[in-house]
Amino acid sequence: MLARILVVEDNTANMELVCYLLAFNGYTVLQARDGAQGLEMAVRHRPDLIVCDLQMPLLDGYQVLSRLRENPATAGVVIVAVTAFSMPNDRQMVMTAGFDGYLSKPIEPENFVGQIEAFLPAELRAPPRDSDN
Ligand code: MN
Numbered sequence: 841m842l843a844r845i846l847v848v849e850d851n852t853a854n855m856e857l858v859c860y861l862l863a864f865n866g867y868t869v870l871q872a873r874d875g876a877q878g879l880e881m882a883v884r885h886r887p888d889l890i891v892c893d894l895q896m897p898l899l900d901g902y903q904v905l906s907r908l909r910e911n912p913a914t915a916g917v918v919i920v921a922v923t924a925f926s927m928p929n930d931r932q933m934v935m936t937a938g939f940d941g942y943l944s945k946p947i948e949p950e951n952f953v954g955q956i957e958a959f960l961p962a963e964l965r966a967p968p969r970d971s972d973n
Pocket residue numbers: 849850851893894895896
């Protein structure tokens with residue numbers, strides 16, 4: 841069984857791209873359009889990994905992260921921040937906040953799935969692709 845991945849993203853184009861790439865590679869994808877919906881879906885569906893935008897309505901990515909970490913049911917979920925911020929110390933801010941990883945936009949379609957899979961245990965990953973070397 842491949843990972844179930846929750847994507848929390850308010851930008852439609854990014855949402856579509858991320859979901860397309862993950863689903864194409866066999867992953868089950870859940871979608872949330874803002875931080876509040878993302879939090880609610882994370883608690884209800886218990887995804888294996890969350891791809892989380894930072895700038896979003898209602899709750900931003902940092903608020904989603906802290907509420908998930910406060911809840912024993914979701915405290916251990918892997919959460920990867922995906923953000924358009926690209927200042928040199930953004931990565932440090934994100935990692936200090938407690939995200940498991942950080943990817944910057946624009947998303948690179950040829951690399952994105954592999955970057956996400958690096959955060960998944962082997963048994964939840966898709967089989968190696970021909971394009972992987
Ligand atoms: Mn956003």
